[in-house]
Amino acid sequence: MRVSNKILFFVLDGASDRPVGGMTPLQDAVTPNLDKLADTGISGIMDTIAPGIRPGSDTAHLSLLGYDPYKYYTGRGPFEAAGVGIDVEAGDVAFRCNFATLKDGNIVDRRAGRIRETSELARSICEDVDVGMNFIFKESTGHRAAMVIRGEGLSADVTSNDPKKEDKPMKEFHAGSPEAEKTAKILNDFVAQSIKVLDGHPVNVERINAGKPPANVILLRGAGLVPNIRPFEERYGLKPAVVAAAGLVIGIGKMCGMEHIGYDGGTGGVDSDVKGKVKTAINALEDHDYVLVNIKGADEAGHDGAYEKKRDFIGKVDEAFANVLDLTDTMVVVTADHSTPVSIKDHSADPVPIMINGDGVRVDGVGAYNEIDAANGGLHRIKGMDLMHILLDLINRTEKFGA
């Protein structure tokens, strides 16, 4: 009469789909290991947010971790900022940023020619811009970056300077309420100063000489107040880790107080070393109680509308699951954060399959891991926000309500 005491939580990002010619990629893929887990586990379908609500990866992961996204999701900025490695603090106002190209007052390239060499530019901004308030600006991949402003009297109720379309004038920041006027002023000041710092910067001189658009302005959007999140370990009594390549998922993990465990070979795409990732996660169980593994490739293939690519990547994921079959004392969970149907090329609200395998689960008649079989499972249809409670209960870590 064993009771598992650890949780290994796989998010096959965007793997869930709709049937194409009668089969979903998960049904069509060769998945003997996932099927074996389903056969000896309990399955169901899950609305990660709620029926018909199309989740982002960020809101879905918050929900799967038991943090109500309607309470904690204050905008994309905070999660992007945490994801690029900024140590965000509750009360910071955070933004996702683009390096862009400004010419005669117009934004002529919102990605500055998909520039990659941004670290020197970011450093100069941090060193030479002074808006009378602490800020952290950090480059991310490609033309992307993130920023937080920290201090008293800030507000996230501000518009963006991003015109959203190219060859349109850059906008000014405006306050949405009187409390945000100080913040809008700081942002306008920040943009004006950063234009001066970037203009004539050696990196940009070199780009212009090479006939490339200079990264001479920062566009800031996704403003959000960093929420006050009670750390995962404090809340659940489980030591958590996140194994992921996607910055947004890493950021969510960090904001929930989870240790990020990196590994070589993670790309976030279909070329990712999934076996290495799964091994890293299994090893992490030695000194963690809860390990979330995000495997991103199927989502990429879904966004590309590439059915075979998605199906084949799922097959590759399944091979990496061979090691998972032998785990003991561990509640293994396999689900997705959302569907990314190849027919939609974007996320959709179709429920995701959820499978739980471990000591004491009520094994049902489901013998395959996919959206259609899972719908016949013993879990029926649950919500993302319920999952953490269900898992904690299975490993005997819930508090009794009443006597």
Place this chain on the structure above:
Amino acid sequence: MRVSNKILFFVLDGASDRPVGGMTPLQDAVTPNLDKLADTGISGIMDTIAPGIRPGSDTAHLSLLGYDPYKYYTGRGPFEAAGVGIDVEAGDVAFRCNFATLKDGNIVDRRAGRIRETSELARSICEDVDVGMNFIFKESTGHRAAMVIRGEGLSADVTSNDPKKEDKPMKEFHAGSPEAEKTAKILNDFVAQSIKVLDGHPVNVERINAGKPPANVILLRGAGLVPNIRPFEERYGLKPAVVAAAGLVIGIGKMCGMEHIGYDGGTGGVDSDVKGKVKTAINALEDHDYVLVNIKGADEAGHDGAYEKKRDFIGKVDEAFANVLDLTDTMVVVTADHSTPVSIKDHSADPVPIMINGDGVRVDGVGAYNEIDAANGGLHRIKGMDLMHILLDLINRTEKFGA
């Protein structure tokens, strides 16, 4: 085209479980009668509170009766007090109590040597303690008792005098808020006076002479304000009764205005006369419309971690169900308040099986009464708070919402 007009509601307390070696006790037990009811009824699984929320018997029963435990469960004290037979009133502050042994300021035995002869002690406390406020103190089984204080300006926001561990100093009551200071003062006064009353009491003199620890102090905990509960009959138009041996269940029934029907042979354990209990309940249908029967033994076996004991008790329960098969005009419901897995030895949040048998139910393909088969049933997965509505509708007693 009959429509049932009465409800016979069986709570097989804690009977629900997890598989052990591939079978749950309900699956493994010999249950021809329960299976026949399932075969001709509709089944499902039910989260008595919500998915992943581990229910107490008290909160679960409230939910099954249609009273939201998040609204009405104000602490254990009120339900214990009602269960021992105190006529609690909305606004009373209620406690569960222990007779304990105090020596040199320390609680040296939290159960006063598991004393049983407490009725004279309780009577003396009621007669000789005067705290300037009405109170009712009543002994329960063993070393247990309950108390309510009644009057203006009381609050349940007080700490306990129970050190929780033995050989620790007794604590003082403290107010958690300014409104509770009067209550804390009354409680400290009550404890000081009751020590004087119990010290030298003939019952304790006799115990000391026999080498037993005296019951010379009262520990009070589980403070709760008795909630204002609209009586079951007023709310649903059905005359209710509860057949139970467990004080907590009797207490909940009484607080909801249900008549408690006693019978000889009820013990709350696996040795209980289940046949007598079921017969009592069937007889009660003659002049009641809704009869809740709580059968406690399986819960006890679950807490003991005793698989065979649990399985065999369920078989004994099934025998008592022979008479239930012949009932007419009655909606028979068989469920549990929570799971008590033998692997956990405590309640768990695993959904419970629910089966409804009566005129007009949509008979599904489920032919056995257990957790696994029920999950394939026509009721799917429901919540405890929905059940009363569903039953009222089946007996044609719901109001239409709209026209």
